[in-house]
Amino acid sequence: MTSHDEDGTSESVADGRDGGDGGDGASIPVLGATVDDQTRCVHYRGPLDVVAIRFHCCLEFYPCFRCHTDAADHAVSVWPRDEFDTHALLCGACQTTLTITEYQSTDACPACGTAFNPGCSLHYPLYFES
Numbered sequence: 028m029t030s031h032d033e034d035g036t037s038e039s040v041a042d043g044r045d046g047g048d049g050g051d052g053a054s055i056p057v058l059g060a061t062v063d064d065q066t067r068c069v070h071y072r073g074p075l076d077v078v079a080i081r082f083h084c085c086l087e088f089y090p091c092f093r094c095h096t097d098a099a100d101h102a103v104s105v106w107p108r109d110e111f112d113t114h115a116l117l118c119g120a121c122q123t124t125l126t127i128t129e130y131q132s133t134d135a136c137p138a139c140g141t142a143f144n145p146g147c148s149l150h151y152p153l154y155f156e157s
């Protein structure tokens with residue numbers, strides 16, 4: 028009789044990349060009125076405002092919906108629930124992308140630990156089907 032306990036936790040290996048200058052070269056362009064390279068913009072530039080959103084309507088990343096409104100010539104369409112596994116969020120601190128489901132279930136970047144703005148959840152209906 029084999030009792031085989033699988034608790035399914037694969038330990039995430041933290042790769043301590045310290046001081047490296049840049050990742051794997053795949054930096055994602057963020058449109059809109061950004062004010063730094065961590066996706067802060069003229070509308071939201073607090074310490075926690077490090078997330079860019081990819082918009083369902085044009086598949087471009089913007090720091091916020093107001094940037095999209097200013098720069099795009101079309102109305103926003105929201106992500107339907109059956110596409111919540113799309114990598115539509117970008118952590119500006121480490122350039123990691125998250126799926127919508129991941130983003131909605133966390134309050135910090137799973138890759139670099141940077142806290143996300145909890146106030147963003149107030150804006151979910153602007154981006155995601157609710």
Ligand SMILES: [Zn+2]
Binds near residue numbers: 086
């Ligand atoms: Zn758009």
Ligand SMILES: [Zn+2]
Binds near residue numbers: 059060070090092093
């Ligand atoms: Zn903005």
Ligand SMILES: [Zn+2]
Binds near residue numbers: 118122136138
């Ligand atoms: Zn991050």
